[in-house]
Structures are given as structure tokens and as C-alpha cells.
Amino acid sequence: MKIALLTNEIPPIVYGGVATWILNFLDMFKDDPDIEVIPVFLAHLDEPPTDFPERYPGIRIIHGPQDIEKTFQDIDITVNNLWVAFDTTKAIKDRYPEKRMISVCHSLIKMEHLTNLGGDATKSFYEQEITFQYSDAVVLISRAELGHYTSFGYDKYDAEPVVIYNSYTPKLDEIDWRPNYSLNDIGYIGRHVPRKRPDLPILAVERSNRDDVRVFNMGVDYRGETGNPFWEEMGRKHPKQLVIIPFSSNKETVHFYWNSVGANCITGVYEPFGYTMCETLDRRVPAIVQDIDGPKEICELVMDSVFEYHVDKDFEKDIENFKEAVVRFWDTHPDDRASMANHARTALDGFRPEVIKEEWKKVFSSSEIRAKGQYSLSEIEKRKKQAQQDKGEQLY
Structure with missing residues (x-):
């Protein structure tokens, strides 16, 4: 199975914590006999360094929708880490509607906007909302995130929300360093x-x-x-x-x-x-x-x-x-x-990689595709139950 790991940040191009997540994901599936992860870098704001192919063997570079057909033709699933450049996400799903698009929500930009008192960096949170609409599944990185996602009504989109925590590899398993427990600072x-x-x-x-x-x-x-x-x-x-x-x-x-x-x-x-x-x-x-x-x-x-x-x-x-x-x-x-x-x-x-990796494999093994305008059986059942619940509430 070929997985495209789509991102616009990977070291040395770093805007935040996503770059760390990308490296952890690559390490998590390194040498996996069944899954090949291919990093795909979108040169949205930054051109890639010339040594990218040496740093990340097999990496593919795209500049926009015009590069989609060739880059993704042999891909089975795209793990999307973009919340900007939604036209690229849309182009992938429009060209290959039969291939799963799993979007990772590293943070809800609308929550960032509300809790950071607004600002230019987060006012375009609608771009992330469009990304959700073109996804078959959305991975949230905590149960609390799923709660916020639902509170904004995003669960009404066709995408299936799934909670998978970030992986963390402890660095001090074999290191003797200890803090000074007497310090009150x-x-x-x-x-x-x-x-x-x-x-x-x-x-x-x-x-x-x-x-x-x-x-x-x-x-x-x-x-x-x-x-x-x-x-x-x-x-x-x-x-x-x-x-x-x-x-x-x-x-x-x-x-x-x-x-x-x-x-x-x-x-x-x-x-x-x-x-x-x-x-x-x-x-x-x-x-x-x-x-x-x-x-x-x-x-x-x-x-x-x-x-x-x-x-x-x-x-x-x-x-x-x-x-x-x-x-x-x-x-x-x-x-x-x-x-x-x-x-x-x-x-x-x-949260160790070997634990989180199994959660990802479960998502990869799912064959559910949510093409635009179509609902899966589970979605239909969910909407039926919601309609019945709403009808019952109206009786009172």
C-alpha cells in the first residue's frame, strides 16, 4: 500500500509542530513490509532545498493542482496535513475520487482564532473547513478536539471523524539525568x-x-x-x-x-x-x-x-x-x-509509536470512501437516528 504524506512543512521548512509530526510519521512506518509512505511536499510558500531528495528519499514535489495527476496516480491513500491551499486538496479528490483522503487536524484553526483573540494568521479558518468537506476521514489528535469539532458542526460533513493521538518516542528511557526535586522554582x-x-x-x-x-x-x-x-x-x-x-x-x-x-x-x-x-x-x-x-x-x-x-x-x-x-x-x-x-x-x-501505528493501520484498512454528495451506510444510519431524535424532541 502506498501512502502519500502531503505537507507544506518538513524540516528545514518549519512553521510549527506539524513538521515534528511529519518526521514521527515517517519514522513510524519506516521499513514497514506492507506500507510505503511517500512524502509529498507542496511548495506553497517555500521552495524546497536542493538536498531534499537526499534528506527524504522518494520525496515528490508539487506546486499546485497542475501536478496532481502524475504525482498521485500510483497512490492508494493520501494523508493530508494541509489546512491552507485547499484548492490542492480539492484537485486531488476531484481527479481521484476513488482514492481515500485522510486529513489530519493538528489543531482546529477556528479554535485557534477564538482563543488567540483573532489575528491574520487564523482568520482564514474557512480554508480548513473546505478541506474537511473534501476528506473521507478527519483525524483529530484528542477526544477534546473531537468535541470541539462537533461543537462547530463539522461532524455534519461527510468525513468520518477519528481520534488518533500523536505518537511520542521517549528520549530518556536509558538516560540517568534527573531534575533537582528540591527546587521550588x-x-x-x-x-x-x-x-x-x-x-x-x-x-x-x-x-x-x-x-x-x-x-x-x-x-x-x-x-x-x-x-x-x-x-x-x-x-x-x-x-x-x-x-x-x-x-x-x-x-x-x-x-x-x-x-x-x-x-x-x-x-x-x-x-x-x-x-x-x-x-x-x-x-x-x-x-x-x-x-x-x-x-x-x-x-x-x-x-x-x-x-x-x-x-x-x-x-x-x-x-x-x-x-x-x-x-x-x-x-x-x-x-x-x-x-x-x-x-x-x-x-x-x-503514546509510543508502536501503539499509535496500529491505530493508523486500522484507518488504512477501512475501505470507506465518501465521494462528494454520497453517504456511507454508517452515515445514513447516523442521520436516521439523529432525525428520529429530533422528531422525538419536537413532540415535547
Whole structure:
């Protein structure tokens, strides 16, 4: 079986977490006797480097709908990772309606738009909605994402929604590194967008009146024309307690961060999955984690071994809730922190590639095609039941 892995980002062309997912997917099916994964790169915004064929043997390059026929003629299934350039997705399905199109939703762009307070980058979420309409199946990366998907009415499209978590390969199975469980300092590492609320840790520490605790914040981006006025002001306001580490992929800088914190903070009002959650567990670092979305699902079997806080849309209440979780962490003995972190790490077993790969094989083995304007038997039954339910509700 030949699988086209369609994407517009693959290292060194990286816009976000999708590039990591692409590499993990390629590794997951490497040397599989039954499934050949062929990366297909859409040169939508960036032309591929000349060494792409050496980096990714067998990669195919397309520039738009005009390249569809030749590129996909021998493909059995397309795993689509695009939410822009929907004309390409449409062209593939129009030319090869008999071939399955499985679109991976790495995040719901409409949710990103709502929780990031709008913005040019996400206002075109309708493009993702069009992509869903031309798909035979849509893979959501958490049960919470399926809930959001349904709340927007996307389940009314013909595409079958399926939940498959992202895979995560633990990096520290055989490495002896351990954090300093005596540290009370806490940290945040990751993107700085409104939905992630990266300022919660410093604001909670400020409210706690603990002058002896530092907050390490890594990932602040100063590359804009005006720098980063918000975090520059935060740094001036908390010169002794807030340690700001600019965005960096330097390994030594990353190691400095993890060696400096006693707990890592997973904050925000929307998180589809949570690679940072996985890395925190992998490193056996105590986690202060939100009670929603992907991070909650990752930890659901080890909730007694993380410090959970209740997410509130009201920012002031959210600070208070988060502060209470931080205080619980401070009140926990270092030996108990270590025991909790070691147990919490077992949550990763359900996300290892060999587990997630089997879920993908189930989707690949399905022969259900949802050509535009046609419904599968399961879809027809679902719509019948919904109609009966609606009719019953009208009687009352």
C-alpha cells in the first residue's frame, strides 16, 4: 500500500509542530513490509532545498493542482496535513475520487482564532473547513478536539471523524539525568500566544508573595520590529524573580532551562495535544497541568501524580486556581515529587509509536470512501437516528 504524506512543512521548512509530526510519521512506518509512505511536499510558500531528495528519499514535489495527476496516480491513500491551499486538496479528490483522503487536524484553526483573540494568521479558518468537506476521514489528535469539532458542526460533513493521538518516542528511557526535586522554582517553555497564557506562572508567584521563588520563562520571541514590549515590561516589573530566555533551539539553552526548574507548567485555555506535556513526563519533571484538552487526556491515568489546576476563562480566577496548584507543589516533599514524577512517566506508554501505528493501520484498512454528495451506510444510519431524535424532541 502506498501512502502519500502531503505537507507544506518538513524540516528545514518549519512553521510549527506539524513538521515534528511529519518526521514521527515517517519514522513510524519506516521499513514497514506492507506500507510505503511517500512524502509529498507542496511548495506553497517555500521552495524546497536542493538536498531534499537526499534528506527524504522518494520525496515528490508539487506546486499546485497542475501536478496532481502524475504525482498521485500510483497512490492508494493520501494523508493530508494541509489546512491552507485547499484548492490542492480539492484537485486531488476531484481527479481521484476513488482514492481515500485522510486529513489530519493538528489543531482546529477556528479554535485557534477564538482563543488567540483573532489575528491574520487564523482568520482564514474557512480554508480548513473546505478541506474537511473534501476528506473521507478527519483525524483529530484528542477526544477534546473531537468535541470541539462537533461543537462547530463539522461532524455534519461527510468525513468520518477519528481520534488518533500523536505518537511520542521517549528520549530518556536509558538516560540517568534527573531534575533537582528540591527546587521550588517553576517554569514555562513553549510558544507565547494568548491561548497558552504563559504569564500565569509569574503572576501566580507574585500573588503568593513568595520572594524566594524564581520563574523561568523560555520561548519569548523578540524578533518583531518592536521587540516584545509585553515581556520587556514583565522583566522590568520582576527583575529578581523572572528569568526570561528568548526563543532558542540551542541544546545547551534547553538543558539550562530544564536544569533550573523544579516543576514545569502546562498552561492555557486550548491545547489540542501537548508535546511539551509529553517531554515534561519524559524528563520526570513534576508537572503543573491544566484540566482540559490534550494534556488532561495524556495524564488521565496518572492524575494522582501531577498537580492539576482548574482552567477558568476568567483570567483573574485562572491565576488564583493556578496559584493553588503551585502551592500544592511547594507543599510536597522532594521525595514525593520524585515518586510522583516517576509514576507519571508511565503515561507515555500509550503514546509510543508502536501503539499509535496500529491505530493508523486500522484507518488504512477501512475501505470507506465518501465521494462528494454520497453517504456511507454508517452515515445514513447516523442521520436516521439523529432525525428520529429530533422528531422525538419536537413532540415535547
